[in-house]
Amino acid sequence: MSAPVLWNYDLDDACYRVRLMASLAGVALTLRSVDAYPGAEHRGAEMMALNPLGRLPVLQDGALVLTQPEAMLCHLARTGPRGAGFLPQAPGPAALVQEWLAFAARDLGAAAAARMAAMLEGPGDPEVLRLSARDALRIVEDHLSAQTQRGDGFVAGAEASVADIALFPAFALSRDYGLDHDAFPALRLWARRIRALKGFVPMPGIPDYH
């Protein structure tokens, strides 16, 4: 069986989530580099045929083509030899995983947009996006403060799940869009736990030491 193919841009935080999940789950990926900036290859004819949304990442596993990062994380966790723990099955934790995956996709989207606006000429007002990202990260900070009181170190329980991986880069890269880590102590300790996971891989802006 050939390795899944990830159409990848190293500086994109959604691409990084997929590389990170694959490494944690023990899945080897074949990376195909896409010159998203400045080349805008992800909006060229070849990539638009693969993903009409014109976005990265794209993950192809055999006949399966995925364009939504959250679906990719779940697929890698389900198929990887070390992935099962990242998809809790009990109803409570499973519901929390869905909750925080949706939060990462919808409400935390401002963080990726803020970073693109600050670094790579993306659309939107950087300051408005920065404040929206701050508000979203505070919701995660409040939740993790509660999890700490429950004795749980991750968003859906005591172990890391796909939801933690979905949320991670928005905080880890927040200095790229002008939001320091100082006001988020629970997120800071949670990020340190994620860095310590077996198979953790860095990206530019996210070192593996802490």
Added chain:
Amino acid sequence: MPDLPSQWTPVALVADLPVATSAGTVLQGAEVVIWRDSAGRVHAWEDRCPHRGMKLSFGFVRGDRIACLYHGWQYDGAGVCRYIPAHPELEVPASICVPAHAAAEALGMVWVAAAGTDPGSLPPGGAEPLRSLFVEAPLEVLVGLAQAGLPGAGAVTEARRDGALLHLSQGGTRIAAGMHPMGPGAAALHLVLPAGASEDRRLALVTAAAGLRRAAEAAAGTGEAA
């Protein structure tokens, strides 16, 4: 660099600074790195590497030293540079050092002050961590509201300021809040409880604290972007 005040100020919860970690904070406009070495000792320094000005709080702790993220310059517990990776054979001049403040732990919080400040004036006793609350509002606005209690967490029977602490008895729980002025428009409260509060109560207080943040920022006109 302006030195820190000669009164102790709480800047973090002890629980949020585990062994071999660092964190950046701001005290009345002064940027401070707090870090804990492998032996468990807490240090508070000016948050600036003398080499290129990089924040040391972005760096990493190895053993009894903290290293700068940029070029790996390593500083010992006294703030003296001991190793420069680009010049491994060099005996580093003792003049390369980071200004150190006083640091201490009391009542479940990390406290900082000007170097040489007497630790005898720190509050006695231990406490259980609740959470730190960072707010983009002046400290007086935040504390003024906090004295009326955390929103929705029960009736306030006592609200007493004592130095850098606000003692709050609310809904049958004794809460101590370390008051941390960060700058003209930013402040933090470091919240601790006596041992024995139930998990339900602690969770309610964690949530109520977020309500206090919203109220303080609404009062200061710095509220949520949406």
